[in-house]
Amino acid sequence: MADLWQSATRRVASRNTRLSVVAAGDCPGRSLDRYIGPLLEAAGPLRGRFIDVCGWDGSLAAVAASADDAVGVCNSHLIGSVRSARANLKGTSCEVRPAFGIEPAQTERFDVAFIRAPYWLGNRAVRTLVHAALLSLQEGGEVYLAGERSRGFDTFARLFDDAFGGFERVVVPGRIKVVRARRTTRQLTQGPIFASEFGEYGAMVNGWELRVARHPAVFADGRVDDATRMLIDCLHESTGRQLDLGCGSGLLAAAMARMSPESRIMAVDSNVAAVEVCTRTAELNGLTNVSVRPSYFGEELRSESFDVIGCYPPFHVGPSVSHDAARRLIREAARLLKSTGEFVVVQSSAQSHEGVLRKWFGQVREMARSRSHRVYSCSHPPAD
Secondary structure (H helix, E strand, O other), X not given: OOOHHHOXXXXXXXXXXXXXXXXXXXXXXXXXXXXXXXXHHHHOOOOOEEEEOOOOOOHHHHHHHHHHOOEEEEEEOEHHHHHHHHHHOOOOOEEEEEXXXXXXXXXXOEEEEEEEXXXXXXXXXXXXXXXXXXXXXXXXXXXEEEEOHHHOHHHHHHHHHXXXXXXXXXXXXXXOEEEEEEOOOOOOOOOOXXXXXXXXXXXXXXXXXXXXXXXXXXXXXXXXXXXXXXXXHOOOOOOOXXXXXXXXXXXXXXXXHHHOOOOEEEEEEOEHHHHHHHHHHHHHOOOOOEEEEEOOOOOOOOOOOXXXXXXXXXXXXXOEEOOHHHHHHHHHHHHHEEEEEEEEEEEEOOOOOHHHHHHHOOEEEEEEEOOOEEEEEXXXXXXX
């Protein structure tokens, strides 16, 4: 299997400009390509600096840079998307930053902000992007939001109204809706913007009371999902090195650390917001044996270096079901696991990876089953 981030190329078009862009296989930017033309048409020729606060693979910024020679920033919170955006914006005057929304240093820096509403992340995530866009603008700066009525646009427009105290609809051809607002001195952001501001919640897991940090762009924000709970229940105490592969909020890593205080826990995720949240979860629980880092499928980690690996593989790319990332995670887990180690993986009823597991592991055993999830213990055959 090729590296996922290099696996797809597509065409995007706007303002008589057609570009070929590269996109990670786990990047959902394609789902929002149809918003690019209406947004740039609504904004007209770009002057000053712009920011795409959820820019994915940089396709909007690439078209803007090509059509208007515009100067701007594409923010993206997924490592694969960041890599794709850097490839697509190479040689332009646009910068790529790994962030969801904006970074603190980007406040009041831009003349125009764009939001292609990622409807599958939910209202709280879109609200965060709206407030981030407001905070990014200089006084008099304009923000444009695009979406579709069938994808929650009316709700997102109300969030826009709450933040900016009003908006105007911009008439553009087709089904895509665009609204515009301007920042004034009277407006204040109302709600969390940066990862450290989203708070925490309490979770009782396997008899431990844990504090878990929150973020709307991180899976299962504010709750313990059934699959992760089942996975934790199937873990055993270990004194070896353990890996939370795709750590999300850090609940699994925290449980590993509580269960195995003599073990060293590594937690990795390709979502930079998840890395911040997992780090905060470890801090909230005083866990000194957990280290967290951004990583794309653990690609930089040394082979055969972990005694235990836990994982709940994703099965979506944006709004679409996709199992490519899960298959890649399973393959990498096989590479990273010691010959005497154990890979504990949970899958939902929407997934069917037992065949993939048997391809990469010599032994696969079902540990637990519910109506909607199954947990497997996987290992390599012991050496003779």
